[in-house]
Amino acid sequence: MTNQPYDGYDPYGQQPHTPQTPQGWPGQGHQQGYQQGQQGYQGYDDPYAAQQYTQQWQGQTWETQAQAPVSAQVTAAEEPAYLPPQGYEPPAPAPGPASAAGYGPATVAGNARITDAQRARAEGRSPIIEPGMQPAALTALLGLLLAGAAALGTYALLVPLVVLQAVTAAGWFRLNGMWPARQGIALGFAGALAADAALLASDRSPSAILGTLGVWVLLALVLQLRSHADPDERMYGLMATVAASALAIVAGGYLAADADAVTVGAIAVAVAVLARALPLPTPASVVVALLAAAGGGAAAGSMTGLGTSGALLGAGAAGCALIGHRVAGYDYPSRFVHFTAGVALPLSAAAPVVYVLGRALV
Numbered sequence: 575m576t577n578q579p580y581d582g583y584d585p586y587g588q589q590p591h592t593p594q595t596p597q598g599w600p601g602q603g604h605q606q607g608y609q610q611g612q613q614g615y616q617g618y619d620d621p622y623a624a625q626q627y628t629q630q631w632q633g634q635t636w637e638t639q640a641q642a643p644v645s646a647q648v649t650a651a652e653e654p655a656y657l658p659p660q661g662y663e664p665p666a667p668a669p670g671p672a673s674a675a676g677y678g679p680a681t682v683a684g685n686a687r688i689t690d691a692q693r694a695r696a697e698g699r700s701p702i703i704e705p706g707m708q709p710a711a712l713t714a715l716l717g718l719l720l721a722g723a724a725a726l727g728t729y730a731l732l733v734p735l736v737v738l739q740a741v742t743a744a745g746w747f748r749l750n751g752m753w754p755a756r757q758g759i760a761l762g763f764a765g766a767l768a769a770d771a772a773l774l775a776s777d778r779s780p781s782a783i784l785g786t787l788g789v790w791v792l793l794a795l796v797l798q799l800r801s802h803a804d805p806d807e808r809m810y811g812l813m814a815t816v817a818a819s820a821l822a823i824v825a826g827g828y829l830a831a832d833a834d835a836v837t838v839g840a841i842a843v844a845v846a847v848l849a850r851a852l853p854l855p856t857p858a859s860v861v862v863a864l865l866a867a868a869g870g871g872a873a874a875g876s877m878t879g880l881g882t883s884g885a886l887l888g889a890g891a892a893g894c895a896l897i898g899h900r901v902a903g904y905d906y907p908s909r910f911v912h913f914t915a916g917v918a919l920p921l922s923a924a925a926p927v928v929y930v931l932g933r934a935l936v
Contacts, residue, residue, distance in 0.1 A: 704903045705916030710851035712917045717844035720828060720921070721874070724836035728778070728829065731836065732770065735829060739766035739822040742922045745915030746818040749907055750810075758815045761797070765790035766822035770829060778830045780929065783823060790819045825918075827925035834878035835887060835932020838871050842888030843895040843924050845870035850899055860896060867892030883935040890931050891924040898923030 719734040743762035747755040765786060772782035798812040828836050846867035850859050871888015875881050898919030902911065 705912040707851045709916035710847045713847045714844035717840040721837040721840040724833045741918040743818045743822045749915045762818035765819040769823040769826040825922040827929040831929040832932045838874040838884045839891040839928035841874040842867040842871040846892035887931045890927045894924045895920035
């Protein structure tokens with residue numbers, strides 16, 4: 575009986591580059607398979623033939639997302655364990671608190687999020703937004719409360735002053751992007767209260783402000799040294815705590831200043847901030863605010879013991895108030911920043927000038 579080969583296969587043909595399993599006569603199958611295996615092995619000397627037997631890497635590389643898969647017919651059992659299953663689509667990012675805090679939406683490609691201020695700088699735009707008329711109206715209201723309370727007496731002035739100091743400490747931390755920062759806000763506000771108590775105990779001596787400020791800087795340093803945060807974060811927290819405490823404590827200068835000077839300075843700041851909020855170009859708005867503050871200070875000085883010197887006091891207080899107003903609008907602050915730092919910083923920044931010019935002019 576003559577054995578016939580299977581269809582499509584010649585047992586005597588030479589196919590050095592075809593890795594097929596030999597099939598033929600029962601007595602010659604193993605010998606022919608060995609010969610073809612030797613020929614296939616020798617085929618690796620040809621670099622083009624070697625590509626037929628080169629193992630294809632199917633793992634994830636740096637360009638896996640940009641390249642098509644090597645084989646679309648891979649079963650779930652053959653997929654590596656560290657690759658997502660075929661057809662996997664990552665969930666879309668949901669907007670959360672990070673987006674509300676001024677950051678862009680999260681991405682699944684690993685792109686770093688940037689704030690609106692960083693995006694504005696990259697696009698060449700200004701990272702400053704003015705607080706607007708509503709915070710200016712609140713500043714003017716608080717200034718008028720300070721002016722009226724100063725005319726009533728020291729303890730009456732203490733009520734709006736404590737409100738100013740609390741809003742200053744909270745607004746500065748939020749302006750620096752540190753929220754929630756309850757310990758830092760509490761520490762700054764506690765420093766302001768300690769300064770007020772020292773002023774009352776020392777018959778409103780300005781040395782009480784300097785002494786409290788020195789003690790609170792040392793206290794903030796000790797607390798930050800006990801922190802387990804990263805060194806950069808500890809330094810950033812130390813600077814924010816010291817600045818917030820200093821601003822809140824320095825606002826106590828209204829308590830140490832002469833009552834007439836507080837009345838004139840607070841009225842001048844109120845007028846200047848309202849004029850600054852008018853829809854005018856920035857240079858024109860600054861000039862108008864200073865002129866309005868000088869006029870308001872002169873009018874208030876005519877009703878007190880300062881007389882015409884009230885114009886100088888009003889212009890000086892307004893200059894410092896506009897600096898605080900500018901700081902409160904920096905780096906795309908949120909609405910909360912505008913209604914805390916935007917309200918308090920103009921009045922807090924004007925306190926030292928009110929004390930110094932008030933003592934010099936009265």
